[in-house]
Amino acid sequence: MRRVRHTVNGGPEVLFVEDVPAPEPGTGELLIRVEAVGVSLAGVRRVRGGEPGPLGGEVAGTVEALGPDTAGSGFAVGDRVTGICFGHGYAELALLHTAMASRVPEGATAVDAVSLVRSGLVARGALDAARLRPGESVLVTGAASGVGQLAVPLARLLGAGRVVAAAGSPDKAAFLRGLGADEVVGYGPEDAGRSWGEPVDVVLDAVGGDLLPRALAALAPGGRLVAFSSGGGTVPAHGLLAGATSVIGFQMAHLARTRPRDHAAWRDELWALHAAGRLAPAVHARVPLARAAEAHAIIERRENLGKVVLVP
Structure with missing residues (x-):
């Protein structure tokens, strides 16, 4: 082979x-x-x-x-x-x-499976870790990635009142709006120093690295940032204290080991949303x-x- x-x-x-x-x-x-x-x-x-x-x-x-x-x-x-x-x-x-x-499931392809299950579970788990409440606002970095493109519609399905998609290229704006994003902001070289607009209650950070402090700064007072990127990064402690904000680490493997029932339930939920035409990777x-x-x-x-x- x-x-x-x-x-x-x-x-x-x-x-x-x-x-x-x-x-x-x-x-x-x-x-x-x-x-x-x-x-x-x-x-x-x-x-x-x-x-x-x-x-x-x-x-x-x-x-x-x-x-x-x-x-x-x-x-x-x-x-x-x-x-x-x-x-x-x-x-x-x-x-x-x-x-x-x-x-x-019957009717789903192998490509559907690798596009939906793992990435969808990360997106769904990150939203759970954020303790998203109905009507809250969510910003997703790396929004056009395999995880991000599912986190945007999932945030809406779970009750977010405003969803902001952040991407590294302005060429992705139309795609992200098609996923249901209310706003699209950038973090490419041309966006250096630009504001991301009104603060949000939740940030799902799929990028990490140098973008992490900027993602933290996008939070409203009391907001939560869920970090699940392999890109690492650090945040200043005073940035947390000033706005009473939180940074929450999320890892899919840890959740699968410690919360297998949630893992299975969310997987079934993803397939059900896909079968109903409400979530398409x-x-x-x-x-x-x-x-x-x-x-x-x-x-x-x-x-x-x-x-x-x-x-x-």
């Missing part, structure tokens, strides 16, 4: 395809014939930073074989599933632990597995309007 690896000296150009034997499912694992792989900013940053290890992430496909101790999992050969692969996910065949797997590009470097380059250039997906 084919899979994509990377060398450890950084850069999208170091992705390469290799032919390797098919993996054998271990205890509690499913062998998946991969039909779609979600590309994330965290994965792109990992390659750019030259971090060693396999390229994992969101995968969706069909179960081809079951490993030991999976008889009671409820999964069978031929099931269509999606989940997070912690091993080699950029591959034609991948291993998915049953604890991380869920079924793809945007897919920017479907890229062949062998051209994974092109998929990474799209995200590095911040060109994507929605999810970038690899299709083996």
